[in-house]
Amino acid sequence: MAFLGLLIDDQDKHLTASLRTKEVLDFEWLPLQPVTKLAVEIVKKSPAIVALDYRLDEAPEGLEAEDVYKGSALAQHLRDGAIGEPSSDFPIVLVSTEEKLEKLYAPDKTAHDLFDRVYRKEVLTSERDRIRAELVALASGYADLNGRNGKFDPYDILRAEQETEELGFQDLTLAFERADAPHLISKYILKNIIDRPGLLFDSCDAAARLGVTVESFNELIPTIDEAGVAYRGLFSDGWQRWWSDRLLDWAETRFDARPASLGANKRSAVLNAAIGTKTEPARSTWNDSDEELISFACCCCHKGSEVRHSLSVFAPNCAKFTIRPRICWDCIQNDRHENHEPKIIVDETDAELVEYVQSKDRDE
Amino acid sequence: MITAKEAATALRNVADKLAHAGILMAEGQGYLYEEAGRLSKKGNVIDWDMGVPKDRPLRFKAAHDKNGEKISVYLSAEGIRVNQSDHSSSPFEALDAAIVVKDKSEKVIARWHIDRANVSDEAQPGPLFHLQFGGHLPGSTDPDPVLKVPRWCHPPLEIALLCEVVAANFFHNEWDEKLRRDAGWCKAIHTFQRLCFDHYFAKMRSAVVSRDSTALGFMWADEWS
Numbered sequence: 350m351a352f353l354g355l356l357i358d359d360q361d362k363h364l365t366a367s368l369r370t371k372e373v374l375d376f377e378w379l380p381l382q383p384v385t386k387l388a389v390e391i392v393k394k395s396p397a398i399v400a401l402d403y404r405l406d407e408a409p410e411g412l413e414a415e416d417v418y419k420g421s422a423l424a425q426h427l428r429d430g431a432i433g434e435p436s437s438d439f440p441i442v443l444v445s446t447e448e449k450l451e452k453l454y455a456p457d458k459t460a461h462d463l464f465d466r467v468y469r470k471e472v473l474t475s476e477r478d479r480i481r482a483e484l485v486a487l488a489s490g491y492a493d494l495n496g497r498n499g500k501f502d503p504y505d506i507l508r509a510e511q512e513t514e515e516l517g518f519q520d521l522t523l524a525f526e527r528a529d530a531p532h533l534i535s536k537y538i539l540k541n542i543i544d545r546p547g548l549l550f551d552s553c554d555a556a557a558r559l560g561v562t563v564e565s566f567n568e569l570i571p572t573i574d575e576a577g578v579a580y581r582g583l584f585s586d587g588w589q590r591w592w593s594d595r596l597l598d599w600a601e602t603r604f605d606a607r608p609a610s611l612g613a614n615k616r617s618a619v620l621n622a623a624i625g626t627k628t629e630p631a632r633s634t635w636n637d638s639d640e641e642l643i644s645f646a647c648c649c650c651h652k653g654s655e656v657r658h659s660l661s662v663f664a665p666n667c668a669k670f671t672i673r674p675r676i677c678w679d680c681i682q683n684d685r686h687e688n689h690e691p692k693i694i695v696d697e698t699d700a701e702l703v704e705y706v707q708s709k710d711r712d713e
Numbered sequence: 714m715i716t717a718k719e720a721a722t723a724l725r726n727v728a729d730k731l732a733h734a735g736i737l738m739a740e741g742q743g744y745l746y747e748e749a750g751r752l753s754k755k756g757n758v759i760d761w762d763m764g765v766p767k768d769r770p771l772r773f774k775a776a777h778d779k780n781g782e783k784i785s786v787y788l789s790a791e792g793i794r795v796n797q798s799d800h801s802s803s804p805f806e807a808l809d810a811a812i813v814v815k816d817k818s819e820k821v822i823a824r825w826h827i828d829r830a831n832v833s834d835e836a837q838p839g840p841l842f843h844l845q846f847g848g849h850l851p852g853s854t855d856p857d858p859v860l861k862v863p864r865w866c867h868p869p870l871e872i873a874l875l876c877e878v879v880a881a882n883f884f885h886n887e888w889d890e891k892l893r894r895d896a897g898w899c900k901a902i903h904t905f906q907r908l909c910f911d912h913y914f915a916k917m918r919s920a921v922v923s924r925d926s927t928a929l930g931f932m933w934a935d936e937w938s
Contacts, residue, residue: 609889610890657895673733696729698729698730698901
């Protein structure tokens with residue numbers, strides 16, 4: 350039986366077609382009502398996921414002026430209710446066309462904590478497969494969490510191995526111990542484990558560690574998945590990730606050295622010789638060299654980059670086990686950090702170097 | 714010349730990057746931030762002092778000896794006094810720093826001491842700036858090593874440069890991958906390298922070409938004005 354999703358939008362009823370995955374996740378549109386009434390109706394339907402528009406106050410048919418509200422008010426109501434009923438929690442995603450969504454919904458704004466994900470309506474079609482997979486993963490992930498009766502074991506939820514994964518970070522263990530509802534676990538995992546490199550890598554960071562292009566990394570996936578490196582825990586169906594420790598151990602065995610101590614070209618050559626692949630080495634975004642010690646994915650362009658041609662990025666409120674983001678000099682020199690949404694701010698420790706990088710010749 | 718404010722900025726950046734590299738404990742980062750804040754308030758003065766008291770040493774994350782046993786590394790610097798007003802003299806009027814390594818039961822297993830000798834009528838024998846294994850820590854209850862020599866001729870190292878020594882030796886992978894080629898780290902360390910090395914190596918260059926004495930003799934405490 351398909352999961353039931355609910356769409357709350359005062360204008361775009363037709364979005365249900367974009368959000369649904371046939372036979373897996375159906376969406377039903379609900380008309381607006383005063384917030385408390387609507388919250389009660391939503392909970393009664395036991396949805397697997399709820400999608401809200403941020404601006405529910407633009408065409409609020411049937412609502413008195415004093416009853417008009419934004420999506421965040423409804424989300425807050427629903428979250429408060431979940432604390433009392435932790436086995437009936439569900440993901441809430443924001444779906445909006447708001448141009449200045451980043452300003453209304455930024456990591457340091459209150460409303461940010463209410464939603465599992467934010468999607469622009471404009472990309473629902475162009476990124477349909479990705480978004481649908483994420484919605485299904487959220488729905489099934491919450492179903493898993495709801496069945497745990499408020500007991501959240503990180504090793505079990507993340508499908509981690511006690512022998513190989515070190516999850517004893519105080520930040521993480523306390524977050525799991527103290528969570529009163531699944532949405533708090535979801536928030537923690539999405540923010541600190543899925544969205545940030547540290548315990549897990551996405552394909553861009555994994556490729557950088559192996560010294561290959563992202564396209565080439567796809568060629569390696571079957572081999573590293575066979576080696577047990579793939580993450581199979583909560584939300585893994587929507588976000589493809591790999592255990593960082595397992596990947597680095599696997600790589601170190603192949604390279605007979607720490608991956609980051611070898612140039613990208615050497616790592617690519619070793620992999621090709623050992624596995625029979627045809628990977629291409631990652632190239633520095635600064636000087637196009639494939640000899641650089643490419644070791645992470647730039648947080649702006651997501652291409653592999655090296656420490657010596659990059660700067661630290663301001664990243665508040667991150668768990669200690671996450672890796673602080675860095676931005677490559679190429680992005681700095683081309684002002685991509687200014688135009689990124691949300692804007693990328695260079696950490697104060699490296700702020701004085703921005704001007705130096707922007708005026709630097711690419712002679713090394 | 715390095716102003717107090719420049720030193721403060723560099724020190725804070727060193728602390729931040731060490732913490733983010735997973736090398737320095739949070740309280741050590743916090744102390745260095747405090748010290749940087751104190752220095753910053755002095756503004757553009759070129760004579761200033763800094764230090765890490767021995768009863769509140771910087772503590773680094775746990776390291777391991779060759780047998781895999783846990784060891785703890787501490788850094789203290791009781792008195793670093795900088796005065797750059799006389800270009801013909803070393804910028805350090807006082808320098809007294811130590812790296813201490815303790816085993817898992819917190820017993821001292823090694824101590825290195827880097828300092829500026831007392832220049833007095835009865836000058837402490839040795840190079841003005843020297844590295845010493847062991848060395849007396851005033852107020853320490855650990856027994857004085859029976860040998861106080863040799864005092865190795867060594868350039869002065871203040872807190873940041875000593876942090877790099879600790880990072881590079883006890884946390885090599887982290888230093889090599891996250892710090893060594895980081896532009897911001899290098900910039901901060903360069904600030905203290907200028908302070909510590911400019912005058913020292915100028916004197917050493919003179920020592921090497923001098924026919925009147927050996928380099929070691931030239932760097933002996935009684936040869937410094």
